Every structure is written in C-alpha cells, then in structure tokens.
Amino acid sequence: MVFDKELFSIVTLSLEVSLLAIALATLIGVPLGVCLGRCRFPLKSIVVSAANTLMGLPPVVVGLVLYLILSRRGALGFLSLLYTPAAMVLAQWLLALPIVIALSHSAVAAVDPVIAQAARALGASPFQISMAVVREARYALSSAVIAAFGRVTAEVGAVFMVGGNIAGHTRVMTTAIAMEVDKGGFELALSLGLVLITISLAINVALHLFQRKGAQPSG
Amino acid sequence: MPLTLSVSGVHKHYGGNHVLRGVTFEFGEAGTYVFMGPNGSGKSTLLRVAALLERQDEGSVGYHSGAETLKADIALIRRITLVLPKVGVFNSSAFENVAYGLRIRGVGRKEIKEKAEKALDSLGLLHKRNQRAALLSSGEQQRLGLARALAIEPEVLFLDEPTASVDEKNTRIIEDLLVSIRKEANRVVVIATHDKEQAAKQADRLLYLKDGRIVVP
C-alpha cells in the first residue's frame, strides 16, 4: 500500500470533481425530475423515456462528443476548458444528469397520490403540495443522487478523453488506475482501487439504508 | 359567527360517468350534517367538491360568513378541511403529521407545539407523538388523520367515512370526539358514512344520497 501525496491528491481531485458534478446534477436534475413527476404537459412521456434512455449513455460517447465541442476547434473551444478538471466536471455532469432526472421522476411518481390529496386538503399551496411529495420521496431522491455518484466515480472513458489524465492536474482515481496497470505500477493502482472500492462500498451501504427506510410502510 | 355553506345544482362527471346530478343543500348554521347512501352514490365526490378540492362541472358551492359570500381563494380553503377515508399519513413522526397544517400556514414554533399536542391529546395519541406515523396501526392512523385536521382548527370540517376499516375501540374514540365537537356547536361538520348507527348518533340533520341526488329515503 502506498499512501503518499500523489495518492492523496488523486483521491481529493476525484472526489472534488465527482461531488461538484453531482451537486450540479442534483441542483438541476432533482427539480426537473420532480417537475416531470408532478406536472402534466404535452410530450411528457417522450421526455421521460428520453431521460431513461440517456441514463444508459455510453460514457465514451459522451467523452468523445464533449471532446469535440471543447476542443480548440470546437464550438466551445474559446473557453479553453479541454484538459481541465472543469471539463471532467462537465462530462460527469452530463452522465449524471439523466440518471438524476429519471430516478427523481420515478421516485416522485412512486409516492402514493393520497399524500398530495392530504396535503391539499390541509390547505397546502401547489408548491407546498409538491414539497410534501418531495419530502415523502426524500429517501428515493437521495438514492437517485447516490446512484448517480456511484456511476460517475467509477467512470473512466469520458474523463480520460476530456481530462487527459494529466499528472497533478486532471489525474483521477479511475484514469490513474488504468494508467498504472498499463505501466505495471500495481502498488499505486491497488491502493487507488482500494479507495475506490471503499467509496463504492460506502455508496452501496448508503443506498441500501435509504432504500430500506424509503420502503417502510406508508399507508 | 360560524362559516356556513350552500351547494346548489351541482353536477359532476368523470368521463361519461355522471356522478353528481344536481345536488342542492344549505348548511346555514353550526351542527353536524351526515350524508348516507350506498357505495358509489357519490358521497366522497360530493365532499371533495363541497370542500373545494375539486371543481364541479355545473352549479355552485358557496361559503358564507353571515350574509357575506366569501371568495373561493386559498384563504378560504385554509379555513376548511377534509379528512380522507384513506388518511395518507406523511412519512414522519405523528407530531410532524399533525404539525404539517400549521407549518404551511406559517404558525410559530411554540404555537405549533401547543396546538399539535392538544390535537394529539384529544385523540389519545399524545404518547405516540414521536412514533413514525407509518408504523401506527390503521385505527391510530385514522385518528391521526383526524388530529391533523383538528390541529388547524377548521371552521368547516368534512369527514369521509371516518370509521370505516377501524376497530371498535378506535371507532369509540373517534365517535366520542365527534360528539364533543357537536356539543360545542360552533362549526359545521359534514360526515359521509354508510354506518346507520353512527349516522343516527351524530346527525343534527341526516341526508340521503342515491345515484348522485339527494333523496327522501
């Protein structure tokens, strides 16, 4: 096991990038998913199935498209974001967003309609009704966010393409593991792998807890 | 002066299903009004429409304070409430459930505690205040639904099948409370039930609903 500065900085950057991406995805995805679950509008079913389809977006494709856009010759090249952590945040955000939207939608849609009726009968405004439903779905919503976090932290392809795996700048756990294995640096790879496994274990325990809490009888 | 209510010529359709076919009544003074009728006669629908939770297709629902007819806005809606047959408890503590109606009205913390505890107490649930509502028995949940409604001190209280699917002991607690509310004689209470005994015990006035119309039995 190696627990040196390099390992520490890789782990820190990974967490920072993923948490930032997830926070942004949450900020936008949860309200959107809740809206999808609460509102009725034309083409809603198309939007929902689009989100569900995008959930399975191949990360390398996201990476490739984003690379082409951020590339100096790309549409957003003037921002010079290619090979920066910001680009990785963007990639992970794109991967997380459909997951957060789709899972938030189903979390809210799964809430017994009688909850909204009860809130309404007690004098809640439309917004307060939505909040009551959100509150009812809170464990499932947290699960949605955690699931998305699990996916982005384990992702290699997209962050490699737009981040570049630059030492000290954009090297995160997954890209570092891929590289270390390639050059035979099994020690660092194993240490990083252990950290990654610990994180995903923690994620799964949290998911399990939330799902169990959320599944308790409500009727 | 109690809040009173008049319903006139109300029709309601669900698709091709003509559920309410011209319902007219006036509850012009405080008291307990009971609707009886077979399943599917439209009692629940009528209560939802009268409680302003659903819009009628035709006719009018009016609330009055003395001679004045009030505008059907959120302020008015917040003066009345309906306890659903399936209570729909929130996934939080019994206390939080009862506090909900007060919170959304922006009531202060101290007052919430006072009123919520009083409502819980009136239904014998004070000792369960910190219990998760979802883990209460169905009878206790029904009582909680009533406590939740009472906490906001509604001026008109609608109860849809308040004791259906509730055991004897819980039925007695609920009925005793309804009797004491009736004794206070300061507000309109509207109950829908198909329990004859309950109707006889509670009603100041008894109305029969059949196929969406008020009929003489």
Added chain:
Amino acid sequence: MVFNLPVRSMASPKCLLKLIGLAPLALLVLFAGLVLVTNFANFTDLAWAGGKEIVCASTTSTENSGLFAYLLPIFEGKTGITVKVVARGTGAAIELGKRGDADVVFVHARDAEMKAVEEGYFVNRRDVMYNDFVIVGPPGDPAKIKTAGSAIEAFERIASGGHTFVSRSDNSGTNIKELDIWKKAGLDAKGRKWYLEAGQGMEKTQRVADEKRAYTLSDRSTWLATKDKDRLDLAILFEGDPILFNQYGVMAVNPGKNPNARYTEAMQFINWLVAKEGQEAIGAFKDAHGNRLFIPNARLDAR
C-alpha cells in the same frame, strides 16, 4: 427543501435520523459550493487566472519513464510556465497537435513528425534526445541472434527458426519500429504461428515474452526500469544497430494553422529543452533504479 423541526424533537436521536432525508443533498451542494469557490482557478484553465500554461502531447512511454515529472518542475520554476502533458499513442499525440488541442508535441517517430511538419501543422522541430531499442529474449538465445550482424539479420534468424516473437501490436513507436524491421527483412510475420500479437503496452508485452520464452523488441528505458521489478528471465540479446536508435523530437504547433495555439510559451519550452540547461537536465535524469534512460543530442540548427 429541509423542513423545520421543532427544537425538542431535534434533540432526540430518533428525530435526528429524520434529517438524513434530504440532508445529504444539502451537504452535497454546500460542499460543492466550497470546492467551486476555493478551487475555481485550478479547475479551469490557468490562463484564465492569469497563469501561463501549455499542453504538451507526448507518448505514454515517455511519460511513464518519469522524465516529465523530473524536467517540468525545473522548467516551471525557471519560467513560470506550467506544462500539462497529455500522454497518448504516437499517432494520437501528433493528431492532438494537428487539431490544435496541444501546443507542443514531444514524440519519437521521426518520419511521422517530419511528414506533419511538411504538411504545415508544426514548426521548429528539433531533435532533443534519444534512447534505443533492444531485442530481448530467453538468456539461452535459441535463435542465436547474439552473433547477428544487424537487427534485420536477428529478425531473420528468429523467423527462420520459428522462435516465438511477441509484438506489441498497439501502433506504438516501438511497434512501428518493429514492423519497419520486418519489412526491411522482407518478412511478413503477421499471422505466423510463432508471431504473437499482444496488443499491450511495453511492460506487459515483456511479461508475455517472459512467460512464452519468446523474443520481443523493447526500448531500453522500459527494459531497464522493469526487468528487476518484474523478475523477467530475459536478457538483452541484440543492441547497437543504428536502426534501433529512437530519436525524440519536439515541435511547436503552427500558429498559422491553429491561431489559438500558445506559440510563444511553446517556443520557450522548446528552446529550453534544446539549450544547455534542458540538455543537461535530460542527461542527469535517472529512473528509480539509477539508470540513465535518455541521451541528449540536440543540435542548435532547427529543422
């Protein structure tokens, strides 16, 4: 989204549990905000924050040698320019430069570099240093390549004896060199029973060769860096033929083709590499085992 809780119920541990509902989300957003505020400059291009920064496209093997980790801090300390190394295969590295996504390309594929310069994508190509390729194989040397007069002859002996040869087959510089030698020997090794295509990096390919008791073409840097660590039962059996020399070159992206390229800083880097200071640093660089991996050989004339 977080509902107020009454003071008393907050105090009981049971009710604290209630908070975990949406609390993770709130915490998350809070943390992210912190990261954003404290790290914004690091997260975006340094140039935004007024710093100077260039992207250098290079090869995986060059980066893995540790050379950049040694050189770049010296250069940055001297000039304040941060060099971000993106390590790819030779072809991909040159392509990055052609697209303008790098400012400088530092690879070891002279012919390909020259071609790209002729096409106008790059300017100011300079030789920087070299290392060399070696043929390694089982110490018993069943193909008797030790006595071969040239690398081509060594390959011929391996082929004619049907001795197993492991190829990287990953389009790397080493692989290109290997294919070049087969071609010069007039042999079509691909598809033969004794010719194994590993499709892997150099170190893994060496390990495959070790297991198969086979020959392979390696670069001296990787060989020196890994032979003890991986306990390879292989030995250098042929070396020294000029065809096995691996010339590293550096070139700047042509600002005429890619106006966004940071040409000034790129040229500062190139000039430093080929000047006395850079050359001495390259010569002084040793790997973890104390081996010198690269021999500086810049000449002052630009090509």
